[in-house]
Amino acid sequence: MIAAGALVVGAGVYAYVAREELSPVARGERLAHASGCFACHGHDETEHRANFRRTASGDWRARGIPTLWENGIDEADVLVEWISLGCPPDEREKHEQLFIQMPAYADRGLDARGIDDVAAWILAQGLQRARGDGGLAAPPASSPAGDRTKNGLLREGDRQSRLHGCYQCHGELGQGGVPNPGSLKDYIPGFFGADFLALTDGGQREEILHWIDHGRGRSIERGPLGWLARRFFDGQTIGMPAYRDRLSDAEKTLLVEFLLLLQERGSLDAHEVEALAAELTDV
DSSP: OHHHHHHHHHHHHHHHHTOOOOOHHHHHHHHHHHTTHHHHHOSSTTSOOEEEEEOTTSOEEEEEOOOSSTTOOOOHHHHHHHHHHSSOGGGHHHHTTBSSOOOOGGGTTOOHHHHHHHHHHHHHHHHHHHHTTTTTSSOOSSOTTTOOSHHHHHHHHHHHHHHTTHHHHHOGGGOOOEEOTTSSSSEEOOSSHHHHHHHTTTTOHHHHHHHHHHSSOHHHHHSTTHHHHHHHHHHOSSOOOOOTTTSOHHHHHHHHHHHHHHHHHOSOOHHHHHHHHHHHHOO
């Protein structure tokens, strides 16, 4: 009986710690794939998607379908309207002249949260393309420790995260959800929420720095479930690299503060991604 009880408790603990914690951005990427968005829009500008527009004479003229980012839409409300209705009312007449027309996803099973999630992901990916790698390889105009205002920390932390590959694994803007087979939750956590706090001893600066230096958490490996943590850290496909000798002390200190700032912002919905993108791109 004691053994059976222990198994039940153990199963309950495992189910609790292994529960998913996905941001709107991460959920939006999954929904975009599941909803067939890429069938028409492609993944990027290299994937041509054909369409045709009927002219006034009744002939069909070739016209490509833009990617999800080529139109430069950077407002959450506009994206939500397109996804929900298939086309905003003031664009309806022109849209109906297209051979292939966008479906109204509000009528296709996507609820308001799902539509907002897809919009959040599109905006986050649009920011990635806008920020790109332009200037990221060049040294900053000032020391990473120079501008310690919140806005300065946000901009330089974002720059450093792109430069050193943090977002590649932890998701655009640290919103997580990147697949990682063999890990506890099968994805790489973001820089927010319960996942982040559990891995960093409640967001302790020293623990975040240890992760950056060694690619593993000291506190969680020494805790009561350390055996479980070590098992998954050793078995996951994508392990975090150790940046101890790759980054300067100033860069690591800045990244610690930046990650805490992202944790403070939390899981970002479409309007919050829009607002953060404006802060990062407003020169």
